[in-house]
Amino acid sequence: MGQGTLLQRISQLVVVGVIAGLLVAALALPAVGGMGITARNVASGFLDMPSQLETPPPPQRSTIYDREGGVIAEIFDQNRELVDIDDISPVMIDAILAVEDSRFYEHSGLDVSGTLRAAIRTAGGNTEGASSITQQYVxxxxxxxxxxxxxxxxAREETIARKIRELRYAVALEQRMSKDEILEGYLNIAYFSDGAYGVESAAQHFFQVPASELELHQAATIAGLVRYPYLYNPRFFPExxxxxxxVVLDRMVATEAITEAEAEEAKAEEMDLDLDTPPNGCVPSDQPFFCDYVVQEIEQDERFGPNETERARWLRTAGLEIHTTLDPQTQEAGQKAVDKWVPRKNDARKVAAQAVIEPGTGRILGMMQSRNYGPDESKLGETSINFVTDADRGGSSGFQAGSTFKAITLAAALDKGMPFSTSFNSPSTTTVSGQVSCNGGRLESWTLSNAGDSNAGNHNMVSGTKSSSNTxxxxxxxRAGLCDTIKMAEKLGLKRADGTLFTENDNTLxxxxxxxxxxxxxPLRVANAYATFASGGVYCEPQAITQIEDRQAGTTIDIEPQCERVIDEDVxxxxxxxxxxxxxGGTASSLGIGRPAAGKTGTTDGSAAAWFAGFTPQMASSVFVGDPRGPQQHPLRNVRIGDRYFGVxxxxxxxxxxxxxxxxxAHEGLETEQLASAPGKFGSTSEPAPPRNDDDDDDEDEASPASDDGGVPNVVGMSESDAVSALEAAGYVVNVSGTTVRSSESEGSVAAVNPNPGTRLPEGATVNVFLSSGGGRASTDDAPGGDWYPVTPAGPITRGDGD
Incomplete structure (x- = not known):
């Protein structure tokens, strides 16, 4: 400290000390003689200064909980947890009083002797502060x-004016607050170094114990940090x-709080710090993307503040207890599945994203994706984009949803009163004309083809849905009307992920x-639309938060589901x-879960993205898999994801x-519930008879070989090449597994196929072939149950969105 600065500091302390002395004299002595009059005048002017200092609770940590009370994340500007003075160790109180304000319980906020003593010691070269605990609290x-x-x-300026303001507020506080209340407030607001605010957080941070269990050497360590938190930071300056x-221990001896023997014993204790900083924010959370969604919900919702800045401050300072809808069992099951099939750091850079919704409430039970949460998008397996949700909640601009949208067309047709038996000749390729947009504009003729495992032929709603026939x-x-189909999607809560409705800018969208x-x-919007079907036509806004307890304000906000009927129950x-x-027998034949379920596969044009959406009465979910760099530019063809290779x-x-x-x-432990039966008003649920194969028919009208009554040919015992030829001739994609199985068939010949011979599959479906290793009788248990690697189907990929 320079000589000029030192002299200025001395003069400030002296002036403040004189003012404090005059105030005490004026308040304690009668106005006798000139000195008394002067003191009384000073006091009168001082007491006329503003004195009302608001003392709200200081900033605290906010905590986000799952539906079972588990901590998802803590979010804060300052790592602080408030504690009552009765829950602070007595030795901690003795330590802080000894080193910061030993006369705290004797003065009225102004320690005159302490101020003058500080001035004298500072003049002698030993700089010493002069503020009482009350002034420090102010x-x-x-x-x-x-x-x-x-x-x-x-508030931080080193001026006499600031000191005098503090003195005035201190006097006022001492008149309306008890000493214990002031000390409690001080211990909760003080900064104790290394990011720890308040004595409770400091105790947890430095010693992993609550403030109530601090021992003497620990309390003395923490108390010593307040004066210069950076100079005495144990992380960097342990000596x-x-x-x-x-020093604190010696001061405690001087104030007779402890004996010399106790001080020496405490001094002999090793510092032995094990710094434990609570994770702050969503990045370190085990559910980071759901955490981020909750943060976005609060920051974007006008119910929680006048603007985004105020709402963000409220979240990080008010000590909120945020109770959410996240179900740990569902989240764990979903994340495990996502990571298994699309590893986070796969070299193909594909991503899987999934949302799980509770029908009838809109509560989000799970939100998973195959990425680590982080800001470096160039780092393999890391992103801060939540691909599960819309752009206004931290998500992307969305992905084409493929044939999952066919469910919307079904709903629109049923809403028009069409029966299940509504039939069309649905060849491999067709042209549709006369469609009209919502603004009345007539669209150009549209030529499309079936793709993937779609079946051609005569279809009604039942068989068309089973085979996912594009045509x-x-x-x-x-027939239902393009505009009515689009409006049905919007009734179900669907909109583009960029926030625009499908009916906006009609000519464009x-x-x-x-x-x-x-x-x-x-995926969140698709899952919620399917949840509306599961709930019998009741749409609910997606909900992540059920209750917010504001500990600072002492209030609780309960958030109820926002639901309304949007389509008839029969529809x-x-x-x-x-x-x-x-x-x-449809495109999801191999995806049963052992209880009633409904669902739809979806693959976009050129296999740019793949989806599955489905539900039970208790849960609805949708899964997206694709490439966030651009699905059309980086399709799901000829890719290796993890240790699996996929042709398509x-x-x-x-x-x-x-x-x-x-x-x-997610359903483990839940009772099995039935889906609604088919409403009688829509008539028969029978499928149409398969079309007759006549040599004179156009190829587009022929049933595919995969639709023949024989189903999957029995190729067990054949050579690999003969089996592949037979299966491809039947219209199937063939995958020869690299895993051999023990079988009585000769080594190298076909031991088993999956699905079994005779199974009827749609055209383009994959049949898995397992070759024999010899050495014993074949067993279906020897064939891997579903861990297979599909290859590119024979022939070109046809136009249109498939599955």
Whole structure:
């Protein structure tokens, strides 16, 4: 400290000491003679200064909990947890009083002798502070209350004016607060170094014990940090910290709080710090993307403050207890499945994202994706984008949803009163004309083809849904009306992930291929639309938060589900019935979960993205798999994801198993509930008879070889090449597994196929072939149960969104 600064500091202390002395004299002595009059005048002017200092609780940690009370994350500007003075160790109180204000319980906020003593010691070269604990508390309150840099600078300035203001506030506080209340406030607001604010957080941070269990050497260490938190930071300056602790112990001896023997014993204790800083924010959370969604919900919701800045400050300073909808069992099952099928650091840079919703409430039970949460998008396996949700909640601009949108077309058709038997000749390729957008504009003719495992032929709603025929659904959309189909999607809460409705800018957004999922949406919106079917037509806004307890304000905000009926129950139940048929010989045949379920696969044009959406009465989920760099530029073709190679990925290839494993795990322990039966008003649920194969028919009208009654050919015992030829001739994609199985068939020949011979599958479906290693009788248990690697199907990929 320079000589000029030192002299200025001395003069300030002397002046403040004189003022304090005059105030005490004026308040304690009668006005006799000139000196008394002067003192009384000084006191009168001083007492006329503003004295009302608000003392709100200081900033605290906010905590986000799952639905079972487990901690998801803590979020804070300052690591602080408030504690009552009765829950602070007596030795901690003795230590802080000894080193900071030994006369605290004797003075009235102004320690005149302490101020004068500090001035004398500073003049002698030993700089010493002069503030009482009450004055220090006042200063900290003003710093925490500052809302601008100007106010903050004013609270910290080294001037006589600031000292006098503190004195005035201190006098006022001593008149309206008890000593214990002031000391409690001080110990909760003080900064104790290394990011620990308040004595409770300091005790936890430095010694992993609550403030109530601090021992003498620990309390002396913490008390010594207050004066110069940075100089005495134990992390960086352990020797200075130890020296300062010993000073505190000596002061405690001087104040007779402890004996010399106790002080020496405490000095002999090793510092032995085990710094434990609580994780702050969503990055270190085990559920980071759900955590981020909760943060976004608070910061974007006008119910929680006038602007985003105020809402963010409230979240990080008010000590909120935020109770959420996240179900730990569902989250664990879903994250495990996502990570298994699409590892976080896969070299193909594909991502899987999944949302799980509770029908009838909109509560988000799980939110998973195959990425670590972090800001470096160039780092493999890391992102801060929540691909599960919309852009306004930290998500992306969405992804085309493929044939999951066919469920919307079904609902629109049933809403028009069409029966299940509504049939169309649905060849491999067709042209649809005459579609009209919501603004009345007539769209150009649309030519499309089936893709993937879609079946051609004569279809009604039941068989068309089972086989996911593009050409059937294009005609069904035209019959129901493109605009009505789009409006049905919006009734179900669907909109583009960028926030725009499908009916906005109609000429730009409305398009013929709506039923094939050509719009970019988020998994959360798709899952919630399917939850509306599961709930019998009641739509609920997605909900992540059920209650917020504001400990600072002493208030509680309960958040109830926001639900309304948007479609008739019969329409919802009819759609559910049709979607349930996909598990019965349809595109989801291998994805059952051992209880009633309904669902739909989805693969976009060119296998850019793959989806699965489905539900039970208790849960609805949708899974997306694709490439966030651009699905069209980086499709799901000829890719290795983790240790699996895929020629092409369909909705049933990766999204389906993720959904299946998630739902199985999430439903463990839950009672089995039935889906609604088919409403009688929609008529027969029978499928149409398969078309007749006539040589004179056009190829587009022929049933595919995979639709023949024989199903999967029995190729067991054949050579690999003969088996592949037979299966491909039947219209199937063949995957020869690298895993051999023990079998009585000769080594190298076919030991087993999956699905079994005779199983009827849609055209383009994958049949897995397992070769024999010889050495014994074949067993179906020897074939891996679903861990197979599909390859590119024979022939070109056809136009249109498939599955």
């Amino acid at each position: 200063k900290n309150v003003q710093i925490e209350a500052a809302t601008s840099q100007e106010e903050l600078d004013e 200075q910290t130890t020296d300062r602790r010993n 059937y659904f294009a005609q069904l959309q035209a 409305a398009n013929s291929s709506f039923t094939l999922g050509s719009e970019e949406v988020s 919802a139940d009819g759609t559910s019935y049709l979607l349930a048929q996909t598990f019965n 990925v369909y909705g049933a290839t990766i999204p389906g198993p993720i959904w299946q494993e998630t739902m199985r795990g």
